[in-house]
Amino acid sequence: MRHIKKKRMSHQRRRGRVRLKISGTEARPRLAVFRSLKHIYAQLINDELGVTVAEASSLSPDLKESLPNGGNIAAAESVGTLIAQRAKQQGIEVVVFDRGGHLYHGRIKALAEAARAGGLKF
Numbered sequence: 001m002r003h004i005k006k007k008r009m010s011h012q013r014r015r016g017r018v019r020l021k022i023s024g025t026e027a028r029p030r031l032a033v034f035r036s037l038k039h040i041y042a043q044l045i046n047d048e049l050g051v052t053v054a055e056a057s058s059l060s061p062d063l064k065e066s067l068p069n070g071g072n073i074a075a076a077e078s079v080g081t082l083i084a085q086r087a088k089q090q091g092i093e094v095v096v097f098d099r100g101g102h103l104y105h106g107r108i109k110a111l112a113e114a115a116r117a118g119g120l121k122f
Contacts, residue, residue: 015101022096023047031083031095031115031122033108039070040107042083042115044095054090056082073110080111084118097122 024030029044041057056063056079058070063082067075087095095115102108116122 011101013101018098018101022098024096028094028096029053029092030098031120032098033100033102033111035100035102035107037071040076040079040111042079042111044083044087044090044092053092054083054086056086071107073107076107076110077114080114081118083111084115084120087120088118093119094121 022030024045024047026046026048029046032043032045034041034043039058041055041059043055044053045051046053058064058067058075058079060079060082063075063078064070067078069075087093097112099108099112104112112122
């Protein structure tokens with residue numbers, strides 16, 4: 001039990017350090033990534049207004065039927081591509097990447113690289 005609590009607290013500390021350093025604006029929103037065991041979610045957030053500009057997840061109707069598993073690297077790549085498309089529709093090309101306290105590895109990295117391939121710059 002202690003190990004789980006310590007791991008969760010360490011994650012929250014890392015997440016807080018990242019959030020102190022970055023903030024989304026209207027010109028350059030924050031691309032926030034949330035990862036659960038079964039799914040992955042991405043949002044473009046304008047922190048000045050406290051508004052979500054665009055969102056995509058492995059539960060999105062556009063992706064849900066085509067993804068047998070929402071918690072793997074293939075799903076993360078699909079979500080990265082979808083968030084890049086939705087950002088382009090909003091006229092957004094430059095973002096700040098918020099990895100949410102996770103290491104830049106695995107699903108987080110796959111989503112980021114797919115978003116870059118889709119035309120987002122960060």
